[in-house]
Amino acid sequence: MIEKSPHNRNKVARRILLSFVVASLIPVLVLGVLSFHQVSQQLYQQSYDVLQKSSKDYGLRFIDRLVLAESALRLLANRIERSSRGLRDQNLFRDQKLQKQFSDLAIITNNGQRASLLGDTRMVPYLTEQEIESVRSGLTLIKPIESNEIGVKQIWIALNFNENSPDAGILMAELHPEALWxxxxxxxxxxxxxxxxxxxxxSSLPSTSLPNQLLTNLLDNYSGSFNHNLGNNAYLGGFWQAPIANMFASPDLIIVHAQPRSMALSAIDYFTKVYPPLILLTVLIVAFLSTKLIAKYLSPLTALRIATERIAEGQFDYQVDIHSKDEFEILGDSFNEMTRRLRSQFEIQSTMAEIDRQILSVLNADEIVETALTRLPGIFFSDLISIAKFDAEKQLIVEVHTRRDGQHFDLLDQSFPINDEELTDLQKNQGSVVEINNQPRLPAYLEVLKLTGNWHFLVIPVVVNGSISATISFAYQQTKIISNDLKAIARSFGDRIAVALSNAAWEEKLFHQAHFDGLTGLANRLVLNERLHQEIARANRDSKQLAVFFLDLDRFKNVNDSLGHAAGDELLIQIAEHLSNSIRTTDLVVRMSGDEFVVLITDIDNPALISMIAEKVLKAVDTTSIVAGQSVKSTASMGIAMYPTDAETPEDLLKFADSAMYYAKNDGRANFRFYSAEMTAKALENIKLEHDLREAISKDEIIIYYQPKFDSEKQVIGAEALIRWNHSELGMISPAKFIPIAEQSMLIVEIGRWVLEQTCEFIKSFTNLGIEPVPISVNISGVEFDRPDIVNKTAEILKRTRVNPDFIELELTENVAIGNREACIERMHQLKALGLRLAMDDFGTGFSSLSYLQDLPLDVLKIDQHFIRELETGINSQAIVRAILALADGLHMQVIAEGVETESQLKFLQDHQCKLFQGFLFSRPIPANEFVKLLLGKEQKNHLGLGNV
Incomplete structure (x- = not known):
């Protein structure tokens, strides 16, 4: 409340009164001159500011028109593509809205042909190679073309006819000048x-040629103003650089607004004419009324001055308090309303700028949501704001963020369902603002707020990629009339939130693709490398250990070959799930490639527990899964490397664990091995041997020896083909050393087929030599037998060599029969159907049951030499040999005892009705030419003694 003060109680009032008494005229005149100068300068500046703001506003609208034109043109392209008549559908081009936007439409085919859709093709501009490349890359081209109208260019806009197919052509449109400018x-x-x-x-200026100084000013500055002569007139102007190059294939544009100086400064001219008389009149009036008005107006003016200073300092929330019950009170109220509007506009622009900045620079949409929660309630004067995020595909509300009375709340601990009707209603209202008031039942995204009483809601649907992604809800405890301008602003904020969520979803998708396996969802090599570096640093800091498990599925290739890659993928998904469920949440499972996995075990205090963890992981993989309708048994071989015991870098840990895994495979699969330093040297040796083995056949380094088989009369009744590797540098290499390498690298398949073919050719040569052929057995590896093409490839070799299959015997080990029983038996029958004999080698060392054995179409059992060697010392071995002989006799199979080296062994076997033998007592493996001599009866004596060969 402003109170009147007598003159004698107010020092300022006494000074003012004294000033007018002493010299009333001079101070007023001086004040008038100064005021005139200041007002003139302010009017000048105001004219510049208005023109500069006008140029910027025009520039922003110009950008909006370009964006709208781009959207209309892209919509037209979609309509053309969807139309059954395509470009011939003239109804697509008669749209009045299109004709108001575009003067002409044209298309450029992928081979450069131009065609106007509305006018003359000759008027369609040519595009440079660089411009065509820009459009094909996904940018929208803005291209100016000289026109007949002076100072005005035709503006064309061009974009890909099909966004997903850059080679589909380019759709162009000439923007209508009236709509554009x-x-x-x-x-x-x-x-x-x-x-x-x-x-x-x-240009609508009288001269399109600008002075060099003015042109330099326009090109060098982002925005500004100028005062120059253009043509015969002086102009005041403002300019602003529109950054359209960020959105289109186009240079940035400079928008210039100008007015003739006489028009722009008309207010100053009027002020110059009016001001001096007013000064004089003011002096007279002030002199007369000063004593009466000082007390009344001094306090309100002081309040307004203070308020003005506060506003100048940016304190838009400052309110002037005047209760003079006159115009000063009205002025104070108007001033307060002005500051409120300024504050609102400033807050709106600031918030939009902040959200736009975050959209461009922040990948996490949660920060943008937090900004909206914090700043939007003040703009829309709401009592509560809520942002709900949706999973429209699953019809779930997944997150609800609210802010009320400055407090931020996250309401949902778990997903909340939303029905299809509510989603459809939001979808239908996209692009608008929904008002909800006094409804008996609120939608789920508002019901979850659990507000009591009568609330008025303003809801903005947020649509991302065509589906509802979120809602922004403003709640008012009292019904509030929301202006259309405020609704438009609310809609604008909704669009910005949509862009933010879309960007975040895209970034999340790219991140997931870069860091996780697309099939199993497990982390990939990149995540493993980053995590290993982190965990090594942490283990080093905390003096702890970590372990790297390198797993490779056993015989996984058989699944792909027999059931198809889709079944293999299904099995990998199930294995990945089993592995993830077998470890702690702090550990990590990674799919490296194919059927290789890595498990990272961290925070190890007691290394003795690693074996237990490894057994648990292998047990998780050791399952029987149903894939492609078939029951598939899966196991894995695993190598383990420890930090810091075995290695101190991620690379070495993975390499050493990989090496240990190969040792686990060589030791029989379905187990694990810890890394040791000896493994590295042996692994390097194996790598070299594998490399040399690949070239051994072509270099004639692989040779075949034949170990004869004898009957009780010590007559040759057949032989077994055995391969030897005569390395050019290392000499003879034991099969025990290179056969596992061949099996691991799958070279055993090529070698096995080569041995079979050579054996067939060898048997055929007997006829030319006049020798009665004898059966020769060829060993078939389990890797080779498991291949689905074993039967076809064997048949091809028999057909190509034209050998009598009665003299070919295939030796299999028990291990080939422990897989898929039905498939194994069927494959054996198919081989028997080719005329071949089948023998089971090393019988007694495998895992097949007797019931299983009776179903196998075998002709021969070979007693493993382990039991033969222990006949003289082991009672158990004698019992096993007797049992095998009795079993074979019951199944009507021949029995060969291999590894017979002493006469006492031979006598035991003969005493128990064993009739066929093989071993050093009779002959060592010999080259082919010596075996031929043996069959011819030459040097027979040299091969009938103990170790005479």
Missing amino acids: EVDNLGVNQLMVMTDVGESWF
């Missing part, structure tokens, strides 16, 4: 639009 809306302003290199696109 909006010259009618310029009012008294003159407009010039030019590029940031000085090329003019449009």
Whole structure:
């Protein structure tokens, strides 16, 4: 409340009164001159500011028009593509909205042909190679073309006819000049639009040629004002550089608005004429009324001055308090309303700018949501704001963020369902603002707020990629009338939130693709490498250990070959799930490639527990899964490397664990091995041997020896083909050393087929030599037998060599029969159907049951030499040999005892009705030519003694 003060109680009032008494005229005149100068300068500046703001506003609208034109053109392209008649559908081009936007439409095919859709094809501009490349890369091209109208260029817009197929052609449109430039809306302003290199696109100024100084000023500054002579007139103007290069294949544009100086400064001219008389009149009035008005107006003016200073300092929430019950009170209220509007506008622009900045720079949409929760309630004067995120595909509300009375709350601990009707209603209202008031039942995204009483809601649907992604809800405890302008602003914020969520979803998708396996969802090599570096640093800091498990599925290739890759993928998904469930949440499972997995075990205090963890992991893999309708048994071989015991870098840990895994495979699979330093040297040796083995056949280093088989009369009744490797540098290499390498690298398949073919050719040569052929057995590896093409490839070799299959015997080990029983038996029958004999080698060392054995179509059992060697010392071995002989006799199979080296062994076997023998007592493996001599009866004596060969 402003109170009147007598003059004698107010020092300022006494001074003012004294000033007017002493010299009333001079101070007023001086004040008038100063005021005149200041007001003139302010009017000048105001004119510049208005023109500069006008150029910026025009520039922003110009960008909106370009964006709208781009959207309309892309919509037209979609309509053309969907139309059954395509470009022939003229109804697509008769749309009045399109005709108001575009003067002409054209298409450029992928081979460069131009065709106008509305006018003359000759008027369609040519595009440079660089411009075509820009459009194909996904950018929208803005291209100016000289026109007949002076100072105005035709503006064409071009984009890919099909966004997903850059080679489908280019759709172009000439923007309608009236719709593009909006010259009618310029009012008294003159407009010039030019590029940031000085090329003019449009000019309504009397001279399109600008002075060099002015042109330099326009090109060098982002925005500003000028005062120059253009043609015969002086102009005041403002300019602003529109950054359209960020959105289109186009240079940035400089928007210039100008007015003749006489028009722009008309207020100053009027002020110059009116001000001096007013000063004089004021002096007279002030002199007369000063004593009466000082007390009344001094306090309100002081309050307004203080308020003005506060506003100048940016304190838009400052309110002036005047209760003089006159115009000063009205002025104070108007001043307060002005500051409120300024505060609201400033807050709106600031919030939009902040959200736009975050959209461009922040990958996490949660920060943008937090900004909206914090700043939007003040803009829309709401009592509560809520942002709900949806999973429209699953019809779930997954997150609800609210802010009320400055407090931020996250309401949902778990997903909340939303029905299809509510989603459809939101979808239908996209692009608008929904008001909800006094409804008996609130939608789920508002019901979850659990508000009591009568609330009025303003809801903005947020649509991302065509589906509802979120809602922004403003709640008011009392019904509030929301202006259309405020609704438009609310819609704008909704669009910005949609862009933010879309960007975040895309970034999340890219991140997931870069860091996780697309099939199993497990982490990939990149995540493993980053995590290993982190865990090594942490283990080093905390003096702990970590372990790397390298797993490779056993015989996984058989699944792909027999059931198909889709079944293999299904099995990998199940294995990945089993592995993930077998470890702690702090550990990590990674799919390296194919059927290889890595498990990272961290925070190890007691290394003795690693074996237990390894057994648990292998047990998780050791399952029987149903894939492609078939029961598939899966196991894995695993190698383990420890930090810091075995290695101190991620690379070495993975390499050493990999080496240990190969040792686990060589030791029989379905087990694990810890890394040791000896493994590295042996692994390097194996790598070299594998490399040399690949070239051994072509270099004739692989040779075949034949170990004869004898009957009780010590007559040759057959032989077994055995391979030897005569390395050019290392000499003879034991099969025990290179056969596992061949099996691991799958070279055993090629070698096995080569041995079979050579044996067939060898048997055929007997006829030419006049020798009665004898059966020769060839060993078939389990790797080779498991291949689905074993039967076909064997048949091809028999057909190509034209050998009598009665003299070919295939030796299999028990291990080949422990897989898929039905498939194994069927494959054996198919081989028997080719005329071949089948023998089971090393019988007694495998795992097949007797019931299983009776179903196998075998002709021969070979007693493993382990039992033969222990006949003289082991009672158990004698019992096993007797049992095998009795079993074979019951199944009507022949029995061969291999590894017979002493006469006492031979006598035991003969005493128990064993009739066929093989071993050093009779002959060592010999080259082919010596075996031929043996069959011819030459040097027979040299091969009938103990170790005479």
